[in-house]
Amino acid sequence: MDIPILFYLIIVPVASALLALIAPQRLRAATAVAGCTVTLALTLALFSVPRYFSVPWAGTQWAFRLDAIAGFLLVATAIVSVLVVLYCIKQRENADYCYTFFPFLLVSLALINGALISDNLTMMLFFWEGLLIPLFGMIATAHKDAYKTAVKAFIIVGVSDLCLMFAIALIEHSAHTLTISQMRIPLDGAGGIAFIFMLVGVIAKVGAIPLHSWMPDAAEETPLALTAFFSGSLARLLGIYVLIRMTTEMFPYVLSSWAGFLIIAAGLATLGYGIVMAPAQKSPKKLLSYISIAVSGFFLVSAGSIFPENPEYAALFLAASTIIIALAFLAAGMKEQLMGTVTAALSIRTRNRAWLGAFHTRMDHRRFDPYELAMAFSGWAAKCAVVVDKFINWIYDGFIPFCAITLSTIVRAFHTGNYAAYIIWSLAGTIAVIVFMIK
Amino acid sequence: MNTQSLLLAAVFFPIIGSCVVPLAGWISPRLRNGFSLACVLSSLCSAVCLLPSVFAGDITSVSYSLPLGFNFILTADCLSVFMAITASLIGSIIVFYSWGYINHYKNQHEYYFLVTLFLGSMMGIVFSGNLIFLYVFWEVTALASWRLIGFFREKSYVIRADKAFMITMFGAVMMLMGFITLFQQTGSFDLANIKNALGTTPAANLAVLLILMGILSKSATLPFHTWLPDAGVAPAPVTALLHAAVLVKIGVYVYARLFIATMPIALPWHTIIPVVAGASALISAGAALIETDLKRIIAYSTISQIGFIFLGLSTGSEIGIAGGLMYILMHGIAKGGLFLCAGIVEQNMHEKNITKLGGLFRTMPITAIAFLLCSLSVMGIPPLGGFFSKHMVISGAIAGGHPVIAFVFLVGAFLTILYLLRVFTMVFLGDPQTPTAEEGSPTMVISVSVLAMLSVAGGLYINYISTPIEYIVKQMVR
Numbered sequence: 001m002d003i004p005i006l007f008y009l010i011i012v013p014v015a016s017a018l019l020a021l022i023a024p025q026r027l028r029a030a031t032a033v034a035g036c037t038v039t040l041a042l043t044l045a046l047f048s049v050p051r052y053f054s055v056p057w058a059g060t061q062w063a064f065r066l067d068a069i070a071g072f073l074l075v076a077t078a079i080v081s082v083l084v085v086l087y088c089i090k091q092r093e094n095a096d097y098c099y100t101f102f103p104f105l106l107v108s109l110a111l112i113n114g115a116l117i118s119d120n121l122t123m124m125l126f127f128w129e130g131l132l133i134p135l136f137g138m139i140a141t142a143h144k145d146a147y148k149t150a151v152k153a154f155i156i157v158g159v160s161d162l163c164l165m166f167a168i169a170l171i172e173h174s175a176h177t178l179t180i181s182q183m184r185i186p187l188d189g190a191g192g193i194a195f196i197f198m199l200v201g202v203i204a205k206v207g208a209i210p211l212h213s214w215m216p217d218a219a220e221e222t223p224l225a226l227t228a229f230f231s232g233s234l235a236r237l238l239g240i241y242v243l244i245r246m247t248t249e250m251f252p253y254v255l256s257s258w259a260g261f262l263i264i265a266a267g268l269a270t271l272g273y274g275i276v277m278a279p280a281q282k283s284p285k286k287l288l289s290y291i292s293i294a295v296s297g298f299f300l301v302s303a304g305s306i307f308p309e310n311p312e313y314a315a316l317f318l319a320a321s322t323i324i325i326a327l328a329f330l331a332a333g334m335k336e337q338l339m340g341t342v343t344a345a346l347s348i349r350t351r352n353r354a355w356l357g358a359f360h361t362r363m364d365h366r367r368f369d370p371y372e373l374a375m376a377f378s379g380w381a382a383k384c385a386v387v388v389d390k391f392i393n394w395i396y397d398g399f400i401p402f403c404a405i406t407l408s409t410i411v412r413a414f415h416t417g418n419y420a421a422y423i424i425w426s427l428a429g430t431i432a433v434i435v436f437m438i439k
Numbered sequence: 440m441n442t443q444s445l446l447l448a449a450v451f452f453p454i455i456g457s458c459v460v461p462l463a464g465w466i467s468p469r470l471r472n473g474f475s476l477a478c479v480l481s482s483l484c485s486a487v488c489l490l491p492s493v494f495a496g497d498i499t500s501v502s503y504s505l506p507l508g509f510n511f512i513l514t515a516d517c518l519s520v521f522m523a524i525t526a527s528l529i530g531s532i533i534v535f536y537s538w539g540y541i542n543h544y545k546n547q548h549e550y551y552f553l554v555t556l557f558l559g560s561m562m563g564i565v566f567s568g569n570l571i572f573l574y575v576f577w578e579v580t581a582l583a584s585w586r587l588i589g590f591f592r593e594k595s596y597v598i599r600a601d602k603a604f605m606i607t608m609f610g611a612v613m614m615l616m617g618f619i620t621l622f623q624q625t626g627s628f629d630l631a632n633i634k635n636a637l638g639t640t641p642a643a644n645l646a647v648l649l650i651l652m653g654i655l656s657k658s659a660t661l662p663f664h665t666w667l668p669d670a671g672v673a674p675a676p677v678t679a680l681l682h683a684a685v686l687v688k689i690g691v692y693v694y695a696r697l698f699i700a701t702m703p704i705a706l707p708w709h710t711i712i713p714v715v716a717g718a719s720a721l722i723s724a725g726a727a728l729i730e731t732d733l734k735r736i737i738a739y740s741t742i743s744q745i746g747f748i749f750l751g752l753s754t755g756s757e758i759g760i761a762g763g764l765m766y767i768l769m770h771g772i773a774k775g776g777l778f779l780c781a782g783i784v785e786q787n788m789h790e791k792n793i794t795k796l797g798g799l800f801r802t803m804p805i806t807a808i809a810f811l812l813c814s815l816s817v818m819g820i821p822p823l824g825g826f827f828s829k830h831m832v833i834s835g836a837i838a839g840g841h842p843v844i845a846f847v848f849l850v851g852a853f854l855t856i857l858y859l860l861r862v863f864t865m866v867f868l869g870d871p872q873t874p875t876a877e878e879g880s881p882t883m884v885i886s887v888s889v890l891a892m893l894s895v896a897g898g899l900y901i902n903y904i905s906t907p908i909e910y911i912v913k914q915m916v917r
Contacts, residue, residue, distance in 0.1 A: 122830065130821040140868070147868040151860050158818070158856045165819075166849050169834040170842065190842070 005042075006051060006064050009074065009113040012038050017106035025099050032085045032102040039109060040078035047071040052119070054179075063119035063179050070116045073241055077116070077234060081109050084229040097223055100141045104134040105229060112234055116241060121168045121178045128205075128238065129161040135230060142222040149221040153214035160204030160211060167197035171250070183250050187257050195251050195259050198242070199266070205239030206296040208270035216281075219289035227285065236296050243303045260304045267300025442492050442499040446515050449485035449523060450566055453478040453559030460555055461548040468547065475551040476534045482562050483527035486520050493520045494910060500568065510629055512568030517911040518700055518764075522565045522692050525768050526685050529775045530558045532886050536779050537676045539880030540786065544674070550590060554680065557583040561685045565692065570618040570628040574611065577657070577689065581607045584686055587677040588670045596672040603666035610656025610663060617649030621702075634701045641705040642698075650697060651712070658690025660749065661719035664742045668726075671734035671791075675782020678734055679775045687741060688767055691748045699752060699760060700915040712753035713836065717847040720746030724854035728861070733781045733791045736862055737774070743851060744770050744817060750848055751832035759835020761912045762828050765904060769816060769824035769897050776813035776890030780806050783883050784866060787876035793862060798871030803878050807867040809891035814859040816894040819852060824897025827905070 016035025020028045046066055054063035066074075088101065111134070114127035132154055140150035168178070174190040175183045185191040204211035215235075219227040243263070247254040254260045274294025281287040440448070456478035464471035492499060492515075499515040534554060541550050560583065563576030581604060589600030622628055624643050625636035652663070659667035667687070671678055680686065698704050720743045727739035748770070751763025783806050784799065785791050800807040812823065819829030829852060836845035878884050897904060 125830070126821045126826065129826065132820050133815065145869075147864055151864055154860060155856060158820070159853050162849050162852050162856075165830055165833055166846065169830070169837040169845065172834055173837045193842075 005046060006053070006066060006117055008042055009039065009046075009117060010110045012042065013106045013110035013113065017103045017110070020106060021103045028099050028102050029085070029089045032106060033082070033089070035106050036078065036081040036085050036109065039113070040075070040082055043071070043074040043078045043113075047075060054119070061120065061179065062123050063181075064117045065119035065181060066117055069241070069244060073116050073237055074113060076237065077109065077112050080229060080234060081105060084225050087228070088225050097142060101138060101223075101225060104138045104141075108134040108138075108230060108234070112238055115238055119180050121171060121180060124180070124242070125161070125164055125168055128164065128242075129158075131235075131238075132158055132161065135235075138226045138230060139218050139222055142226065146221040149214070149217045153218055156211050156214045157204055160201040163197040163204075164201035167194040167201065170194035170197070180245055180249055185251055187251055187253055187259050191251070192259075195246070195254075196262075198246060199259075199262065202239045202243050202246075203266060203300075205242075206236040206300065207293050208266055208296050208300055209273050209293075212270070212273070212293050212296075215293060216286045216289040219285040220283055224285065227289065236292065236299065239296075240299045240303060243300070247303060254304070263304030264301050267297045267302075267304060269297070270294070270300060271297025273297070440488070442489060442497070442515065443501050445485040445488050446499050446501055446513050446566060449482045449489070449515075449527075450513060450559065450562045452481040452485070453555050453562060455559075456481075457552050457555035457559055460551045464548040464551065468542070471548065471551055472534075472538050475555050476531060476538075478555045479527055479531045479534050479558050482523065482558065483531055486523035486527060489515050489520050490524075493517050494907065502568075509571050510569050511572055512629060512631075513566040514568035514630070515566055516700075517907070517914045518695060519565045521764065521907070521911055522688070522767070523562055525771055526561050526565065526688065527558065529771050529890075530554075530561075530680065530685060532889055533676045533679050533775060533779070534558075536679075536782075536883050536886035537674075539882035539886075540676055540782055541674060543786065544591070546590070549586070550674070553583045553587050554676070557587070557680065558685065561689065564689055568630050570621070570630070570633075573693070574615050574618065577611055577614075577653075577693075578608075580686060580689065581611060584670075584677075584680075587680075588673040590674055590677065591672065593672075599666075599669040599672055603670050606663055606666045607656050610653040612653075613649045613656075614653025617646045617651075617653065620646035620649060630696070630701050637702045639703060642702040644705055647698070647704050647708060650693075654690040654694050655715070656690075657693075658687045658745050658749075659742050660690070660745055661715060661722060661742075664719065664723060667742055668730075668735040668738040671732065671738050675734075675778055675785060678738070679778035679782070687745055688771060691745065691752060691763070691767060694749070695752055695760070695764070695915065709753055709755050709839065710841070713750050713841055713844045716746040716749035716753065717844050717851070719743070720750075720848060720851040721854070724851050724858065727858040728854060731792050731794050733784065733793050733796075733862065733866065734778070736793070736858060737777050737781055740777075740817065740855065740858065741774055743855065744774070746851065747829065747832050747848060750844065751828075751835050754835050754839030754841060756835045756838035757909075757912050757916065758831050759839055760915065761905070761908050762831025762833075762835050764908050764911060765824075766828035766832060768904065769828045769894070772890055772893045772897065773813040773816035773823075773825060776809055776887050776894065777817070779883065779887045779890065780810040780813070783879035783887065787879060788873065790873065793865040795872050796866045797869045798867075800867040801871075802876060803867070805878060805884050806887060807863075809887040810867065811863055812891040812894055813887075814863055816897070818856050818859055822898040823894050824901065824904070825894070826898055827901050 013035055016031055016038075020031040020035070023031050048071075049066075050068070051066040052064070054061045056062070084105065085102070108131060111127045111130045115124050115131075118124035118127060135157065136150045136154045139153055140147040170190045171183065171185060171194045172178055174194070175185050177183055185194065187195055200211070203209075207215040218230075247260075247263070251259060254263070271294050274290045274292075274297055278287050278290035278294065281290060456474065460471055460475050460478070463474045489499065494517065501513045503511040505511055534551075537550070537554065541547055544550075557580055560576045560579040564573055564580070567573040567576060584607075585600050585604035587600075588603050589597040618628065620643055621633065624646065625633045627633055627636065655661075656663035698708075723739045723742035723746070727736045727743065730736045730739060744766070748763045748766045751759045751761075751766055753759075781791075783803065784796065787803075788796060788799075790796060816823035816825035819825045833845050833848060833852075836842070836848065
C-alpha cells in the first residue's frame with residue numbers, strides 16, 4: 001500500500017499539470033487549485049506515519065522514504081503551492097502568464113515532492129535537476145526578454161547540478177551505496193571532495209554566494225508568483241533539506257570537522273552579503289530577493305552548527321520560514337500591484353512598511369529578543385514559530401541577526417574546542433557588520 | 440523466418456534494395472520514397488525480430504567460407520542487435536524526414552540510393568564477424584558519405600567531401616594495417632577465432648594503435664575531427680545520418696566490438712583513450728561555443744559528445760560501458776533531432792548563421808520545442824534520456840579510477856549547456872532578425888517531434904533500456 005500512496009505525491013501534480021496543459025484556459029486555474037489541494041491533503045494524511053519502501057528500477061534500488069523531516073517540508077511545499085495558485089487567480093495583471101505558469105508550477109511541485117521523499121541519491125538528483133526545466137520555463141515565459149535571465153538561471157543551477165552529479169559518482173565509488181539512509185561517509189579523500197561538490201550544488205540551489213546572482217534577476221524579471229514559489233522559497237527549502245540530510249546522515253562528522261566550518265563560512269558570507277545588498281536595491285522585488293538570500297545564509301549557518309543535532313526542529317523551522325517568505329513575496333506582489341512601481345526615493349524604513357504591507361502591520365514588530373533567538377537556535381519548537389514570525393523584520397532591520405549568528409559561532413567555537421577558525425571568522429564578520437553600519 | 444534469414448535480411452535487403460531504388464524512382468517518386476523507407480524499416484524489423492533469440496543467450500551466425508581466410512561471417516549477438524536497432528530506427532526517421540526535405544532538390548534518385556546503401560552498409564559493419572568484411576562495409580559507408588556530403592555539387596562542397604573522404608580513408612587504411620597486424624598475432628580475421636586465440640592476452644599495441652586511428656577518424660575524434668564540421672554542407676538528413684545515427688557511431692561501435700567484446704587491450708590504453716576523448720570533448724565544445732554556423736555548432740557538439748561515449752567505453756567499468764552504450768542510443772536520437780530541426784530552419788530561412796536568426800519560436804513552435812527537448816537530452820537534464828547516460832558515464836569514469844578525467848568531462852558537460860542554450864536562444868528566442876518563415880512540411884515536423892518524444896520517453900522509461908543494456912554489457916565482458 002505504501003508504494004501507491006507515496007507515488008501519488010508525484011503522480012497527482014504531474015497529472016494535474018497535464019490536465020492544466022490541455023484544459024481550456026478558464027479551467028486551468030481550477031485544475032491547478034485541485035491538484036495543489038489534493039497534494040496538500042495527501043501530505044497532511046501521510047505526515048504522521050513514517051514510511052519506507054524501495055523498488056528495483058534501472059539497475060538500482062530506488063528507495064523512497066517519508067520521515068518527520070520530509071513530512072514537514074512536504075506540507076510546507078504544498079501550502080506554498082496552494083497559496084501561490086490562489087494568488088495567481090486573485091491577481092489579474094499577469095493573468096496570461098499565470099495560465100502558462102500553472103503547468104510549470106505543478107510539475108515543479110511533483111519534482112520537489114520526488115526529491116523530498118527520495119532515499120536514493122541518483123533518484124534525488126533526477127528530481128532535483130529536473131527542476132531546471134520548469135524553472136527555465138517559468139522565467140522564460142514571463143515576458144519576451146526574460147529568456148536571458150532564464151538562461152542565466154539555467155546555467156548557474158545547471159552547473160551546480162553537474163557538481164552534484166560528480167559528487168554522487170564519487171560517493172557511489174567510496175560508499176558503495178546510493179541509499180542516503182545507509183551511507184556514512186568519512187570526510188577524507190573522496191568523501192571530502194564529494195562533500196565539497198555537494199555543497200556547491202546546495203549553494204547554487206539556495207542562492208548563496210557566489211552562485212546567487214540568478215535569484216535577484218529572476219525576481220526582477222518575473223511576476224512575484226514565480227519568485228514566491230520557486231526562487232524565494234522552495235529552491236532554498238530543497239537546498240537546505242539536502243544539506244540537513246548531508247550533515248545528519250551522509251556525512252555525520254560534519255560538526256566536528258572542517259566541513260562544518262565551511263558551511264558556516266558560506267552561510268555567514270551569504271547572510272552578510274544579503275543584508276548589505278538589500279538596502280541598496282531600488283527594485284522591491286530585488287530587495288525581497290536579497291532578503292531571501294540573507295535568509296539562505298542564516299539557514300546555512302544553522303545547518304553547519306545547530307541543525308545536525310536537531311533535524312526535526314530544523315525542518316519545522318525551515319518549513320515555517322518557507323511559508324512566511326513566500327507570503328512576503330506575495331504580499332509584496334499585491335502591494336506592487338496596488339501601488340504600481342515603487343521608486344527608490346522612499347527610505348529603507350518606508351519601503352519596509354510599504355512593501356511588506358499588511359503582512360508587516362499584522363506582525364508584532366517588537367524589539368529583538370536574544371532569548372527567543374537562542375531558544376529557536378536550540379531547536380525548541382514553540383519558540384521557533386515566534387522567531388520565524390519576526391524573522392523577515394529582523395533580517396531587514398539589518399545587522400542584529402548577523403551579530404547574533406557571529407556570536408553563536410563564537411559560542412560554538414568554545415563548545416567544540418575549535419577556537420581559532422571560528423574566532424577569526426567571527427572577527428571578520430564583526431568587521432563586516434561595522435562596515436555595514438557605517439555604510 | 441528463422442534467425443539466420445532475419446540476419447541476412449537485415450543486411451542485404453537495404454543493400455540490394457538500394458540498387459532498386461532508382462528503378463522505382465523512374466516509375467514514381469512516391470514509390471521510390473516508400474521503397475527506400477521500406478528497405479531501412481526491413482532492417483529495423485529484422486533486428487527487432489532477432490531480439491528474443493539474442494536475449495535468450497543464442498548467438499545467430501551465418502558463415503560462408505571463402506579463400507585466403509576471408510570468410511564471410513555475419514553474427515548477431517546482443518551488442519550488434521542493439522546497435523542495428525539504434526541505427527535503423529534513427530535511419531528510418533531520417534528517411535521519412537527526407538520525403539519532405541529532399542523534394543526541393545535535384546538528383547533525388549541518387550540521394551535515396553546512397554542513403555539506403557549507407558544504412559545497409561552500416562548493418563553490414565554491425566553484424567560482420569570478420570575483420571575484412573567489416574573493412575569492406577566500412578569503406579562502402581565512406582564512399583556513400585563522400586557522395587552525400589558533396590550532394591549539392593558546388594565546388595567548395597565537393598572539396599569538403601573530398602577532405603572527409605581522405606581523412607576517413609586514411610584512417611581506414613591504418614585500420615586495415617592494424618587488422619593485418621592482428622592477423623599476424625592470431626592467425627585469423629574472424630572475431631570469434633581472434634577472441635579464442637588471444638584469451639586474456641592483450642592485443643599487440645601496434646595493432647591497437649592502428650585500429651584506433653581508423654576508429655578515431657571515423658568517429659571524428661581529435662586529431663581526426665576536422666572533416667565533420669565541414670560535412671555540414673550536406674543536406675540536413677545526411678548530416679543527421681553522418682553526425683548522429685550512423686557514421687560517427689560506427690567508430691565507437693567498432694571500439695566496443697573489438698576492444699571490449701573481442702580482445703583485451705593493455706592497461707595504459709584505458710588511460711590514454713579517456714585522455715584523448717577528454718581533450719576532444721573540451722576542444723570541440725569550446726569551438727561550438729564560438730561558432731556561428733548552426734550546423735557546424737551541432738557538428739562540434741557531436742565531436743564533444745563522442746568523447747563522452749569513448750570515456751564510458753574505455754574506462755573498463757561495467758557501469759561506464761553501459762553508460763557508453765546508452766549514450767550511443769540517447770545521443771543518436773537527440774542529435775538526430777537537432778540536425779533535422781536545423782534542417783527545417785535552414786531550408787525555410789535560407790540561413791545558417793545564428794547571429795542572423797532569432798524569434799523563430801513564434802512561427803516554428805513545434806520545431807523549437809523539439810529542438811529544446813533534444814538539446815536538454817544532450818545536456819543530460821532529467822527526465823530526458825541523456826541524463827542517465829551522462830550520469831552513468833561519469834560514474835563509470837570514477838569507478839574506473841579516473842576522477843580527474845571525470846572532472847574534465849564535467850567541464851565539457853558545462854560547456855554543452857552553454858553552447859546549446861546559446862544556439863536555442865539565438866535561433867528561437869528574442870526578436871526576429873529577418874522575416875521569419877513557417878514550420879517545415881508535415882513529414883519533417885513529425886520526424887523531429889518523434890525524435891523529441893523518444894528523447895523524453897528514453898528518460899521516463901529508462902528501465903526498459905537499462906535492463907537490456909546491462910545484459911549486453913554482461914555478454915560483452917564475459
